[in-house]
Amino acid sequence: MSQSLSRALQILIELGEGERSLDQVAASLGVHKTTAMRLLHTLEADRFVRRDDRQRYHLGSRLFALGGAALAQHAIRDVAQPHLTRLAAETGGQAVHLAGYENGTAIYLAKVESTHAVRMYSRVGLPAALHATAVGKVLVADLPPGEREAVIAGIDFHPFTSRTIADAAGYREVLARTREQGWAEDAAEHEDFINCVGAPVRDETGRVVAAVSVSVPDVILPREGVRALVPQLLAATEAISADWAGRSS
Structure with missing residues (x-):
């Protein structure tokens, strides 16, 4: 350059x-x-x-x-949007995000704002911390082993809160758990008062093409209450995956 x-x-x-x-x-x-x-x-x-x-x-x-053209070129956003809106309503007006992986960075592609007074800091077009957000963990967990290790090597593990993952070993454990259970968690790791769960959107080959998350302030729901939203989250990501696969066929 x-x-x-x-x-x-x-x-x-x-x-x-x-x-x-x-x-x-x-x-x-x-x-x-x-x-x-x-x-x-x-x-x-x-x-x-x-x-x-x-x-x-x-x-x-x-x-x-x-910016508008860039978003328009992310076709997954258009496919996902009605499902994101529905998920937000079904979970009681919580914030819902769609993120994609681009050149080593997780980027927020869409957001449905929370209807509650307490809101999290996030904006479409901004990056999501790979080690401290549910969508970041979901997107990195699916990468091929060599690429995943290269990404991990490039993370500085900045401590956003006292609960942020502190090192590569701990991150690898979380990524392995994410792959095993099919969803990830941000337990007040990026913002002290926000808990979040995220799950993958897959194409017809099973490859992860995006991640969806539900984020809730702890004054609205405690951590266990946010975890209880995982079935609704998975239903939404499965529906987006089905629509995306149908669009590509």
Whole structure:
């Protein structure tokens, strides 16, 4: 990848986390302000970046169209959406997610928001921690052994909470259990007050193509109560899998 392209992409990633000044962008890239300004002007000209009246930079409107196109190209999202909506209603208005695996990252492809006042931090298009979310565990558990080991080697096992899996050995045990039981759990491992269960969506060959999860604040349901939602979750993922296989045949 060319240095200019790499820097431009780094700017977009940085702005995805919030507005930045020219000085902040230059410092993040480790370049002179004139270099950062040249990159920003190029991105601004094509509407990838916009500048406000305080000379702060934000993501631009061109990304709206690209984001919509990217989601539209994930056909599994369209197949799954009615099932996700139904699952959310059947579980009492809990948050439901669909995630896919892309270039070593689990990405949220769809979300049905909880109807409760307490909600979890997640957004379509953002990554899900592979070691600390139910969907991440489901997606990694199905990878071929060599690829799975490469992914595990790249995880830094950041401790989001005191319950986050701390090392590769513990993660391998969880992945083995996930494959054996057919679903995964996030027991307040990513957010202290959220418990979650996730299960795979499979294609006609049995390969995992996505993962679905139900996430519940502990003030709504305790951990055992969330585990009790697994049969409904599995029914939903089986229905999505059947529809997906039918679409592909």
